[in-house]
Amino acid sequence: MQSYIDLSYQPGKSDVVCLFRVEPAVNVSLEKAVDAIAGESSIGTWTDISTMSEEIRDRLRPRAFSVDSSSGLVKIAYPLELFEPGNIPQLLSSVAGNIFGMKHVENLRLEDITLPEKYVKSFPGPLFGVGGIRRMLEIPLRPIVGTIVKPKVGLSPTAWRDAAREALAGGCDFVKDDENLTSQDFCPFDERAKLALGMIHSLEGSTARRFGYGCNISGSVETMVKRAEYIKRNGGRYMMIDVVTVGFAGLQYMRNLNTGLAIHAHRAMHAAITRNKKHGISMIVLAKLCRLAGVDQLHIGTAVGKMEGPAEEVAQIKDEMLDTSGKWRGLKTVFPVCSGGLHQGLIPDLMKLMGNDIIIQAGGGVYGHPDSPKAGAASMRQAVDAVMEGKSIEEYAKSHAELRRALEKFSA
Numbered sequence: 001m002q003s004y005i006d007l008s009y010q011p012g013k014s015d016v017v018c019l020f021r022v023e024p025a026v027n028v029s030l031e032k033a034v035d036a037i038a039g040e041s042s043i044g045t046w047t048d049i050s051t052m053s054e055e056i057r058d059r060l061r062p063r064a065f066s067v068d069s070s071s072g073l074v075k076i077a078y079p080l081e082l083f084e085p086g087n088i089p090q091l092l093s094s095v096a097g098n099i100f101g102m103k104h105v106e107n108l109r110l111e112d113i114t115l116p117e118k119y120v121k122s123f124p125g126p127l128f129g130v131g132g133i134r135r136m137l138e139i140p141l142r143p144i145v146g147t148i149v150k151p152k153v154g155l156s157p158t159a160w161r162d163a164a165r166e167a168l169a170g171g172c173d174f175v176k177d178d179e180n181l182t183s184q185d186f187c188p189f190d191e192r193a194k195l196a197l198g199m200i201h202s203l204e205g206s207t208a209r210r211f212g213y214g215c216n217i218s219g220s221v222e223t224m225v226k227r228a229e230y231i232k233r234n235g236g237r238y239m240m241i242d243v244v245t246v247g248f249a250g251l252q253y254m255r256n257l258n259t260g261l262a263i264h265a266h267r268a269m270h271a272a273i274t275r276n277k278k279h280g281i282s283m284i285v286l287a288k289l290c291r292l293a294g295v296d297q298l299h300i301g302t303a304v305g306k307m308e309g310p311a312e313e314v315a316q317i318k319d320e321m322l323d324t325s326g327k328w329r330g331l332k333t334v335f336p337v338c339s340g341g342l343h344q345g346l347i348p349d350l351m352k353l354m355g356n357d358i359i360i361q362a363g364g365g366v367y368g369h370p371d372s373p374k375a376g377a378a379s380m381r382q383a384v385d386a387v388m389e390g391k392s393i394e395e396y397a398k399s400h401a402e403l404r405r406a407l408e409k410f411s412a
Helices: 030-040 054-060 088-095 129-137 157-170 189-207 221-233 248-256 283-293 311-322 344-354 373-388 393-397 401-410
Strands: 015-024 063-067 073-079 105-114 144-148 174-176 212-214 238-242 262-266 297-299 335-339 359-361
Touching (some): 015 030, 144 373, 221 238, 238 248, 248 262, 283 297, 335 344
Parallel strands (some): 335 359
Antiparallel strands (some): 063 073
């Protein structure tokens, strides 16, 4: 059988290049594992076949052009012709499909992917991007402060609305459903969305501020379409989608509808795919695909909260989502969302690591405030304002009671 390893090959501008971390199975050489991966993800199969022509082999064969035996890092270049434009499921079925179940590998991880201009241009990308979201909410410079209404599930639509109002009135810019709240009997989608959006319109009229609500539409495609239409009819600006559980086909469908709604992307279940550093797919790959598909806001981790994810990796994902270099061919940026165990005392470290182009979401940090959710929201804004003004939060807390009380509880 033909080898796909070609260390003299220089990838062309039209190649899709994948970076894999390969751990061969016992008694399998790295070279044999690499050949199996390259073949299975493209034109190969387990044996020689009579229907393979030289023309197909020469035109469509992948090339493993970098193989590092010490680290197991391998780069494979694939001809663009192997991939259908605008089709993320087909891309993943190729470069991240059967290969993970092959006996040739003990572990295999897709660490990164680089996509050529023609392929990138076959996707719409985000509708709003960072600039559009900032204009929508009229927040030009500072981080956007958001919250997740707590408890995650169990509140009635009226109770959910009232809890959201407290947070927005206290200083939050954005509220959202949790990933597992859609339309349960205790909180039907239509009733919750209508009450919440009505409250937001009323609050905007009395405060001259602008707010966002990430209303979770996740479900079947038919259900998501109906829910997005309902949000639009009731004056909403956002739809929230659990992008991993819904899948890229569902995500692409909703983006391609051009509803005019921003997409807030929650990454629930991503760690089942991304957390094992030896096997699976990295979060940076999923994030890149989300930008292609067209999300406007994406959860990327915090590095300082409760969720797993080293600071270097989270910062790398953030940089990729905000990157405006030519490789994205005009696709808009994605607003990174930092969420998971955040509280007021973590804000200085978070902003030092991530900068100002982030959405800070604190559920427990707002609803766990010792005085009230409204005080919790106020204290989150105060922590952000302190950093923006170049002051320590400890000093700022001396003249801001809400922040002082939060620090006494969360930073003790």
